[in-house]
Amino acid sequence: DVTLRYIDHTSSELSMIGSAYNLTRVRQLEQMQRDFVGNVSHELKTPVTSLIGFTETLLDGAMEDKELTRQFLEIMQRDAKRLEHLIQEILQLSRGRDTYEGENQEINLKNFLEDLTKSYISQIQEKELQVEISSTSTSKPCFSTKPALFQPIVKNLFENAIQYSKEKGKIELHFSIDETSLTLSIKDNGIGIDLENQKRIFERFYRVDKARTRYSGGTGLGLSIVKNYVDLLGGTIELNSQVGVGTEFVVKL
Numbered sequence: 454d455v456t457l458r459y460i461d462h463t464s465s466e467l468s469m470i471g472s473a474y475n476l477t478r479v480r481q482l483e484q485m486q487r488d489f490v491g492n493v494s495h496e497l498k499t500p501v502t503s504l505i506g507f508t509e510t511l512l513d514g515a516m517e518d519k520e521l522t523r524q525f526l527e528i529m530q531r532d533a534k535r536l537e538h539l540i541q542e543i544l545q546l547s548r549g550r551d552t553y554e555g556e557n558q559e560i561n562l563k564n565f566l567e568d569l570t571k572s573y574i575s576q577i578q579e580k581e582l583q584v585e586i587s588s589t590s591t592s593k594p595c596f597s598t599k600p601a602l603f604q605p606i607v608k609n610l611f612e613n614a615i616q617y618s619k620e621k622g623k624i625e626l627h628f629s630i631d632e633t634s635l636t637l638s639i640k641d642n643g644i645g646i647d648l649e650n651q652k653r654i655f656e657r658f659y660r661v662d663k664a665r666t667r668y669s670g671g672t673g674l675g676l677s678i679v680k681n682y683v684d685l686l687g688g689t690i691e692l693n694s695q696v697g698v699g700t701e702f703v704v705k706l
């Protein structure tokens with residue numbers, strides 16, 4: 454009898470704690486959603502306002518000046534590209550939330566990383582970067598995973614490595630595969646991230662230096678997509694970084 458009453462007491466208390474916890478969590482999620490919508494609206498509005506402004510100026514007569522028209526069109530093209538990039542990333546984020554997974558497929562890591570490097574060749578050459586691909590696997594460089602999630606992870610990390618590298622910097626892509634897991638390291642010797650910011654860079658829209666990264670076309674969504682997809686694949690991501698020395702992201706699946 455005593456035991457039964459004890460159990461009753463505990464379970465009702467537990468369920469009270471449970472519902473209080475749920476309520477707090479629901480409120481937190483609602484707040485996060487509001488912040489997200491606010492951020493998205495702000496980020497979308499900036500380039501749209503700029504596009505409308507330049508279109509109006511052109512229509513109001515600036516079009517007569519050929520050189521000015523060219524300058525304006527270049528800015529408009531940059532804004533339109535920024536919008537395209539942003540929309541693409543927002544779609545990727547929502548895809549992650551719907552737990553979209555797709556089918557498992559075998560990926561040849563060596564080929565994949567070589568193709569990825571080739572697709573960024575103009576940025577790599579422009580900054581005179583050196584990209585090194587290496588592996589310590591003894592077996593075939595193949596790993597079975599969901600490409601729809603895996604590819605954007607590596608692409609985003611590689612894009613950042615290029616973006617935050619200094620001129621003539623070096624990017625090292627290293628992987629090892631065994632029967633059950635893949636470890637992939639993406640390492641640069643670029644600007645690095647200080648400890649305070651390391652805690653926050655996986656948050657949506659978080660950028661270390663807003664003005665600078667906005668200028669370079671960043672949205673602050675890349676790493677939150679990466680984190681989301683790594684979670685969906687049941688993996689982990691680790692960050693080692695030091696200001697002025699460089700940054701390494703290690704993905705384990």
Ligand code: ADP
Nearest residue numbers: 613617654660661666671672673674675676700
């Ligand atoms: P962004 O679109 O701004 O690159 P991310 O979510 O991909 O957004 O990254 C968030 C921030 O983390 C970046 O703005 C940058 O400040 C920092 N960051 C990411 N990767 C690196 C890196 N390899 N080296 C230095 N800083 C980085």
